[in-house]
Amino acid sequence: MEKIRLEICCGTTCFMLGADKLMRMETLLPEEFRERVEITGVPCLNVCMEESICRAPFVRINGVPHAQATVESVFEEIRKLLEKEEREDSE
Numbered sequence: 001m002e003k004i005r006l007e008i009c010c011g012t013t014c015f016m017l018g019a020d021k022l023m024r025m026e027t028l029l030p031e032e033f034r035e036r037v038e039i040t041g042v043p044c045l046n047v048c049m050e051e052s053i054c055r056a057p058f059v060r061i062n063g064v065p066h067a068q069a070t071v072e073s074v075f076e077e078i079r080k081l082l083e084k085e086e087r088e089d090s091e
Contacts, residue, residue, distance in 0.1 A: 003038040004081055006074065007060040011044035014057035018070065022057060025071055033078055 008014075008022045019041075026039050047058040047065045055067035061077050 004036055004078055005062050006037055006039045008041045009045040009058045010041045017056040019057040021071060022069060028071060036082060037078060
């Protein structure tokens with residue numbers, strides 16, 4: 001079972017628009033997520049080159065970019081991935 005990779009963009013725009021809160025996620029992770037998620041901050045994901053800058057902050061979860069990320073929205077995406085994995089394991 002591979003860990004879910006969460007990359008948080010720490011570029012200036014993302015940081016000013018909420019990445020600073022996202023960087024605290026490791027301490028906010030529910031107990032059931034802690035062993036399953038690897039969190040890293042990266043200098044820039046370069047996603048804003050593809051998206052409107054007003055959609056920051058950006059994260060990548062298992063390589064998939066997500067715009068306007070919040071702690072709650074990231075937790076929800078992680079929860080969906082874990083539930084999907086559990087369903088696949090039980091089949």
